[in-house]
Amino acid sequence: xxxxxxxSSLLQIFVFALSFFVFQPFAHASEEENFNVGEMIMHHIxxxxxxxxxxxxxxxxxxxxxxxxxxxxxxxxxSKYFYHGKEVEVLGKDSVIYHYMAGVGPAKGYALYHEExxxxxxxxxxxxxxxxxxxASPTDLSVTKNVASLLFGSLLILxxxxxxxxxxxxxxxxxxxxxxKFLEPIIVMVRDDIAKANIDKHxxxxxxxxxxxxxxxxxxxxxxxxxxxxxxxxxxxxxITITLFLAFCTLLVTVFSGNKNYWGHIFWMPGIPVPMKIFxxxxxxxxxxxxxxxxxxxxxxxxxxxxxxxxxxxxIIFINKNIAWAGxxxxxxxxxxxxxxxxxxxxxxxxxxxxxxxxxxxxxxxHH
Numbered sequence: 001x002x003x004x005x006x007x008s009s010l011l012q013i014f015v016f017a018l019s020f021f022v023f024q025p026f027a028h029a030s031e032e033e034n035f036n037v038g039e040m041i042m043h044h045i046x047x048x049x050x051x052x053x054x055x056x057x058x059x060x061x062x063x064x065x066x067x068x069x070x071x072x073x074x075x076x077x078x079s080k081y082f083y084h085g086k087e088v089e090v091l092g093k094d095s096v097i098y099h100y101m102a103g104v105g106p107a108k109g110y111a112l113y114h115e116e117x118x119x120x121x122x123x124x125x126x127x128x129x130x131x132x133x134x135x136a137s138p139t140d141l142s143v144t145k146n147v148a149s150l151l152f153g154s155l156l157i158l159x160x161x162x163x164x165x166x167x168x169x170x171x172x173x174x175x176x177x178x179x180x181k182f183l184e185p186i187i188v189m190v191r192d193d194i195a196k197a198n199i200d201k202h203x204x205x206x207x208x209x210x211x212x213x214x215x216x217x218x219x220x221x222x223x224x225x226x227x228x229x230x231x232x233x234x235x236x237x238x239x240i241t242i243t244l245f246l247a248f249c250t251l252l253v254t255v256f257s258g259n260k261n262y263w264g265h266i267f268w269m270p271g272i273p274v275p276m277k278i279f280x281x282x283x284x285x286x287x288x289x290x291x292x293x294x295x296x297x298x299x300x301x302x303x304x305x306x307x308x309x310x311x312x313x314x315x316i317i318f319i320n321k322n323i324a325w326a327g328x329x330x331x332x333x334x335x336x337x338x339x340x341x342x343x344x345x346x347x348x349x350x351x352x353x354x355x356x357x358x359x360x361x362x363x364x365x366x367h368h
Contacts, residue, residue: 035315035318035319037312037315037319040311040315041307041308041311041312041315044235044307044311045235045238045304045307045308045311046115046235047115047144047145047146047234047235047239048115048144048145049064049065049067049079049082049083049112049115049142049144049145050062050063050064050065050079050080050083050145051063051065051145051148051230051233051234053229053230062080062083063230064078064079064080064083065078065079065142065143065144065145065147065148066078066079066142066143067079067081067082067107067117067140067142068140068141068142068143069110069117069138069139069140069141069142070138070139070141071119071138071139075106075138077105077106077107079142081103081104081105081106081107082101082103082107082110082111082112082117083101083112084104085101085102085103085104085107085112086101086102086104087099087100087101087102088100088101088102088111088125088126090125090126090128092128092129092130092131093128093129093130096128096131098113098126098128098131098133100112100113100126100133101113102120102124109124110138111126111133111135113126113133115144116137117137117138117140117142118133118135118136118137119135119136119137119138120135121135145233145234146234146235146236146239146242148234149221149224149225149231149232149234149236150221150236150242152224152231153217153220153221153224153236154217156220156224157216157217157220160179160183160216160220161216163178163179163180164179164180164183164184164187167179167180168180187212190208190211190212190215190352191208191212194211194215194349194352194353194356195207195208195211195356197356198353198356198357198359198360199356199359199360199363200360200363200364200365203363204356204360207253207257207356207359210249210253210355211352211355211356212352214246214249214250214348214351214352214355215348215349215351215352216348217246217348218237218246218299218347218348218351218352219344219345219347219348221236221237222237222303222343222344222345222347222348223341223344224236225237225238225303225307225344226337226340226341226344235303235304235307237299237300237303237347238300238303238304238307239300240296240300243295243296243297243299243300244296246295246296246299246351247292247293247295247296248292250292250295250355250358250359251288251289251291251292253355253359254288254291254292254355254358254359254361254362255288255362257359257362257363258362258363259362259363259364259365261364261365261366262361262362262363262364264366265284266281266284266285266288267281267284269284291354291358292358294354295351295354295355298347298350298351299347299351302343302347303343303347306336306339306340306343309336310333310336310337310340313329313332313333313336314329314330314333315329316328316329317329
């Protein structure tokens, strides 16, 4: 009972500290005359050149990430020269005023607008046509928040898997302990319920490493995205470029694993009249691309939607400017956050299972 009481106290302290970091950006946003929910949500789910920790958007506590630009040679400096730069107002089309951050110090001559870096014109300004600047952009190779999160998540996966592998290499086939005890059922699940269940029993072994990699990559980075403070808080798996790359990997594995039977059903379907075969070939080829496209959109949409819903629920308090709304929005946001823990696992499972299903169809032998 005493240990349970200590755990409960520690949990309450953790939740209180976590709430401080979650609500603080909203509090600063609410100090403005008009609280723009859409702008606040987009700021939190999109990529950035800083890892914001606490305080206002500009001038708060942040970890500034390295900027790497190629513009007549490579230029490297900290993103703080943008975020602590000069805020500039420009009158655009239809008398709309646009705000951007002009760099100072090593960042002089460049500007940051909606996390995109542009080269300033001769007047030292951005030229807006419509809602977007038409200035040239340097080649941006910067380490953004998503890149840093990707590196951290990948390192975490390597450390975990090497620890599990080291345990079995040292102890052999014994009852697992520690982290191996936690991960073994999950690894067996991926092997038996995903790979073996969807791929030919004589061929599934060589695809298990790939399926394990994408499952743990998606699951662990989904979980990191639910943590509102560093090293979490990045919307990595809700970034379309990340889901595109994962889907492209599945496409490559599927296409290069395809056997004669698979390609025969794509280009010359058996048992179908010749005119219909010619008609079906482009449809089958499009089908090869639509399957990984569905993987990409499913993961991107589900993870991004989870972040948006939580932020929108918390925003109710600041839209109505009444803390009494916390009695409604906070329990609902907490419920969605707990549900997102399940979704984090489920999306990794579905991505790996559908990948195995596509690979299984590609390596399946003809039935006579």
